[in-house]
Amino acid sequence: MTKLTNAMAAIMTLIALIWAADALRMVGIAVYTEQYIALLLAFAFPLIYLTLPARRTIAPVLEDDDDHDPIQRDVPWYDVAAAGLGCVLSLYVVLRFPDLSQMTATRPLEGLIPAIVMICLVLEGVRRSSGTIIALVVVSALVLAFVGHLLPTSISGRKILPDHFAYFLLWDSTAILGPVLTIVTTIVVSFVFFGTVLFKTGGAAFFTDASASLMGRYRGGQAKISIMGSSLFGTISGSVVANVVTTGVVTIPMMKKAGFRAQLAGAIEAVASTGGQLLPPVMGVTAFLMAEFLQVQFAAVALAALVPALLFYVALFIQADLEAARANMRGLDPSEIPDGRKLLKVGWYFPIPFVVLIVVLFVLKYRPETAALLATASIFATVLIFGFRGKRPSLAQWFFIFRDTGLKVLDILMVAAAAGIVIATLNYTGLGFGLTLAMVHLSGGSLVALLAISAVACIILGMGMPTTGVYILLATLIAPALIQMGVEPMAAHLFILYFGCLSMITPPVAIGAFAAANIARADPLATGFEAVRFGWAVFVIPFLFVMSPSLLLQGPAGLIAFDIATAVAGVAMGSVGVIGYGLRRLGLVARALHLVASLCLLMPLKDVAWGGTANAVGIALGLAILGWQVFGPSVPGRARLRSGTEGPR
Numbered sequence: 001m002t003k004l005t006n007a008m009a010a011i012m013t014l015i016a017l018i019w020a021a022d023a024l025r026m027v028g029i030a031v032y033t034e035q036y037i038a039l040l041l042a043f044a045f046p047l048i049y050l051t052l053p054a055r056r057t058i059a060p061v062l063e064d065d066d067d068h069d070p071i072q073r074d075v076p077w078y079d080v081a082a083a084g085l086g087c088v089l090s091l092y093v094v095l096r097f098p099d100l101s102q103m104t105a106t107r108p109l110e111g112l113i114p115a116i117v118m119i120c121l122v123l124e125g126v127r128r129s130s131g132t133i134i135a136l137v138v139v140s141a142l143v144l145a146f147v148g149h150l151l152p153t154s155i156s157g158r159k160i161l162p163d164h165f166a167y168f169l170l171w172d173s174t175a176i177l178g179p180v181l182t183i184v185t186t187i188v189v190s191f192v193f194f195g196t197v198l199f200k201t202g203g204a205a206f207f208t209d210a211s212a213s214l215m216g217r218y219r220g221g222q223a224k225i226s227i228m229g230s231s232l233f234g235t236i237s238g239s240v241v242a243n244v245v246t247t248g249v250v251t252i253p254m255m256k257k258a259g260f261r262a263q264l265a266g267a268i269e270a271v272a273s274t275g276g277q278l279l280p281p282v283m284g285v286t287a288f289l290m291a292e293f294l295q296v297q298f299a300a301v302a303l304a305a306l307v308p309a310l311l312f313y314v315a316l317f318i319q320a321d322l323e324a325a326r327a328n329m330r331g332l333d334p335s336e337i338p339d340g341r342k343l344l345k346v347g348w349y350f351p352i353p354f355v356v357l358i359v360v361l362f363v364l365k366y367r368p369e370t371a372a373l374l375a376t377a378s379i380f381a382t383v384l385i386f387g388f389r390g391k392r393p394s395l396a397q398w399f400f401i402f403r404d405t406g407l408k409v410l411d412i413l414m415v416a417a418a419a420g421i422v423i424a425t426l427n428y429t430g431l432g433f434g435l436t437l438a439m440v441h442l443s444g445g446s447l448v449a450l451l452a453i454s455a456v457a458c459i460i461l462g463m464g465m466p467t468t469g470v471y472i473l474l475a476t477l478i479a480p481a482l483i484q485m486g487v488e489p490m491a492a493h494l495f496i497l498y499f500g501c502l503s504m505i506t507p508p509v510a511i512g513a514f515a516a517a518n519i520a521r522a523d524p525l526a527t528g529f530e531a532v533r534f535g536w537a538v539f540v541i542p543f544l545f546v547m548s549p550s551l552l553l554q555g556p557a558g559l560i561a562f563d564i565a566t567a568v569a570g571v572a573m574g575s576v577g578v579i580g581y582g583l584r585r586l587g588l589v590a591r592a593l594h595l596v597a598s599l600c601l602l603m604p605l606k607d608v609a610w611g612g613t614a615n616a617v618g619i620a621l622g623l624a625i626l627g628w629q630v631f632g633p634s635v636p637g638r639a640r641l642r643s644g645t646e647g648p649r
Contacts, residue, residue, distance in 0.1 A: 001075060005050050009406030010399055012043035016189040020369035034101070034177040038093035040185050044413045045086025045121060047406065049079045052128040086121045089114050093170070093177075100171050107167040115170035119421065122176065126418040129411035130465050137461065137473065138418045141425045148431045155434030168428060175424035176417050180472055183292050184409070184416040188468060190372035191285040192412075193405045195236035197379050198353060199246070200401050202388030206347040207232045208250055212332065213340040220324025221331035222258040223265075226251035227272040227316050234276015235283060239408070239466055240504040240512040243273035248519045256520065259329050263523060266516035267505075267530035272316060274504050274512055275538065277467045278497065279309045281358060286471045288368045290493050293475050299362050304490050304552040307564055308498075308541050311551075311571055315537035318575040326581040346389050349382040415469030423476050432480065439481035450485050451543060454478050455499045462503030463511075470500035482546075488554070491546045498542040505531035536578055537571050540602065548604030555606075563605055566615055570601030573622055583629040590625070597621040 018024065019036050092114055100111040119142075127135035145165060148157030169175045208229045215224035229251060234243045248269040255265035277284040280302040287305065291298040323329075353375040360371040383392060393401070426432030443450035457478055462470040474496040482492035504512035510528035517527035532539075545551040550563040576582040577594030586594070600618025603611045 001050065005047055006399075006403050008043045008047055009404075010402035011406075012040055012047070013189065013193060013402045013405040013409075015043075016040060016185055017193060017373065020186050020190045021373055032097055033182055034097050034173055035094045037177045037181050037185055038090045038097065040413070041417070042087045042090035042094070043406070044410060045090060045125065046083035047410055048125045048129060048414065049083040049086065050075055051407070051410075054079075054128065082121065082124070085117065086125075089118055089121070093118075097171070097177075101173070104164075104167055104171060107163055111171055112163055112167050115166045118170050118176065119166065122414065122417045122421065126414040129414045130418075130469055131463070133461070133463055134415060134418060134465055134469065134473065138421050141422045144431060145425045145429050148429050148434070151434065155431075155438050157429035157431035157434060160429055165428065169421055169424055172424070174427065176420040178420045178424070179292070180416045180419045180423065181413070183289055184412050184468070187288045187292075187368045187372070188285050188412055189405065189409050190369040190376075191236070191282060191288070192408050193401075194353070194357075194372045194376045194379075196401050196405045196408070197376050198236060198350070199233070200397065200404075201379060201383045201393055202347065202391070203350050203379075204233060204246060206343070206350045206388065208247060209338040209343050210340075210347075212336075213338045213343055216332035216337040217334070218321075218331050219329055220258075220320045222251070222255045223260065223268050223320035223324065224317060226255060226269050227275075227313065227320060230269060230272035231276045231279050231313060234273050235279045235281070239284070240270070240273050240277060240501070241515045242408075243276055244269055244512055244515045245519070247273070248516055252516065252519045254332075258324075258332075259327055260323070261522075262520045263517065263527040263530045264323070264534070266520035266522050266527040267513060267534045268316075268320065269519075270505050270510070270513040270516040270527070270531045271535035271538070273516075274501050274535070275309065275312050275316065277501050278305065278312065278538075280305050281354075281361070283497075284467045286468055286497060289468065289471060290475075290497070291368075293479075294489055294493060296490075297365075298368055299365075301490070302362075304554075305494060307551050307553060307567075308494065308545050311541055311544075311567055312538050314568055315571045315575050316534075318572055319534060319579055322576065322579040322581045326579065326585065349386060350388075352382060353379050411466050412468045415465065416472060419469070419472040419476060422473070426476065435477065436481045436484050439478075440484055443485070447485050447487070450481065451495070451546060454482060454496065455539075455542070458496050458499035459503045459506050462500040463509040465500075465503070467497075467501055470503065471497050474500050487546055488549055488552075490552060490554075491549060494552070495542045495546055498538060502535075502538060505535055507532070533578065537574065540574075544602055544604070548606070550604070550606070559606060566601045566605070566618070569622060570598045570618065573601060573618075573625075574598030582625075593621065593625055597625060 024031065103111060123135055123138060126138065145160060146162070149159040150156070211225045211228040211232070215221045215228055218224060226247065230243055230247050233247050234240070252265045252269050255268065256262055277286065280287065283305060287301045288298055291301045294301070356378045357371050357375040360366045360374050361368065426435065439450065439453065443453055458474050461473055461477070465473070475493060478496050479492045482495060483489050504510060505528060507525055507528035510531065513528040513531045514524040517524040520527065544567060548563055549555060550560045551567060553560060573594050576586070577591045577598060580586050580591050597618045600614040601622065603614035605611045605615055
């Protein structure tokens with residue numbers, strides 16, 4: 001059984017890459033996209049039911065665990081039956097889709113029965129892979145489809161017949177086998193493969209060592225290594241938990257050894273790993289999905305997301321530095337810092353794939369999946385020629401790369417299929433417009449209230465879900481209401497992405513923080529609340545770019561430059577107020593003044609009536625506070641800073 005599931009996962013990845021490379025068309029084979037998707041599901045369903053138990057108690061596959069056995073239990077007969085049924089039905093769809101997709105008016109039993117069974121398999125598959133919450137959301141959507149016509153007229157949908165609807169969900173090209181699964185099975189799989197190849201061939205070690213070489217000598221360097229390394233890994237991995245368990249096993253013990261409290265060390269790693277999903281160019285693959293939803297070029301998404309992500313990481317670096325200063329920490333011992341020259345000598349080629357990716361996407365403007373394949377090919381070539389520290393992947397390791405890619409995308413495939421059900425339900429019944437209208441009414445017509453409601457809804461709906469799945473669901477349910485209220489579409493979609501990701505660090509179900517707490521041996525709930533405190537900026541930044549599109553690089557250059565400068569200053573002042581340390585330890589009044597100055601500086605200049613006045617007050621107050629810290633009466637914290645015992649800044 002283990003050999004079978006390993007082979008199926010590897011073959012599924014290979015099929016997806018062949019499709020992404022457009023190899024079938026090159027040899028003259030023409031098939032429907034829906035047939036290709038169904039073929040992948042013929043492998044995905046058995047893998048879901050054979051590797052994921054009905055009750056999730058198995059640890060996830062680690063990035064460097066080539067010998068991991070995905071089956072850690074006796075597979076019960078009903079899982080074997082479900083696996084076989086899912087495989088057979090998917091292959092049936094492959095063979096019959098051209099004919100049965102044309103019979104939605106007559107709905108023959110040979111198409112209706114497979115549709116009902118497939119819907120049930122998707123529901124249980126998404127429950128096993130992504131949790132009960134997303135399954136309940138899909139079930140709620142299905143129930144709403146049948147009772148939606150009973151709702152008040154202003155938000156009601158049309159009455160539907162069960163057999164019509166069930167047949168539609170499988171055989172129509174806008175439902176389960178629709179655009180969402182199309183994107184996932186082409187773009188997402190290609191980039192997951194790219195990330196797996198990069199880090200299995202030594203990229204994880206190279207970027208961790210590079211972060212240590214660049215940041216290790218500074219105070220709090222251990223935390224800065226975590227922030228930098230996790231951002232680099234996270235933008236490719238597409239999974240906060242995978243990021244935490246891969247880089248955290250190195251960075252969290254390093255931070256604890258330096259003097260960071262256990263829950264703070266876990267929180268820093270969790271927040272930094274979450275931020276990797278928001279950092280261009282890849283953004284954990286979500287940027288490509290966003291481009292498809294918005295029908296814009298990928299470059300537009302990456303460019304818009306750049307400044308908010310940089311603001312987030314500016315806040316993290318400042319806070320890590322201030323935490324270290326407050327605790328009088330030093331950087332790494334010189335003997336623990338990797339030699340940058342030696343590191344470049346053995347791994348100088350690892351940045352090449354990113355160069356290839358950026359050039360192919362932004363300059364040549366190729367399709368995202370083509371860019372991912374070309375970037376992967378560049379890794380393959382350089383690793384075969386040079387190796388990393390004298391090692392080259394064996395044939396067995398390449399097989400595990402294909403296998404691990406297949407296993408990693410299972411949850412995304414199931415979420416995409418489930419999202420197809422939700423999207424089809426909202427469109428087929430007309431309830432999508434009603435849901436948007438209900439949210440607008442609930443907010444009382446206030447944009448700020450709607451943003452607050454949407455933020456809470458995003459955090460709740462995103463609990464326990466992978467980043468890509470979070471975005472797909474929220475783009476369907478929440479984003480339309482924001483756009484209806486006049487929010488620019490790009491800002492609306494980035495807003496839901498930010499707050500969807502924040503579910504990873506927000507209690508009570510903060511799986512990113514909990515994974516980090518497990519490594520740090522800290523209390524999970526305390527680590528979650530510490531992550532919220534340390535990552536405060538990411539809760540504020542989405543409101544800023546919704547109110548001020550200049551932070552998405554939209555508008556006059558002068559306004560963009562001014563708003564970015566005041567936003568950076570505001571984030572810095574806020575970080576000092578949250579940590580309680582600047583150039584010296586701060587009392588409650590000084591911290592409050594820093595937070596007031598931060599709030600004033602963060603106000604948009606143009607889009608808030610009193611924004612200019614607030615900015616002026618913030619600048620004046622900030623300069624006054626800075627002057628007081630520099631020239632005010634000396635305190636022990638300041639004396640230590642001047643004596644240099646805290647290590648380099």
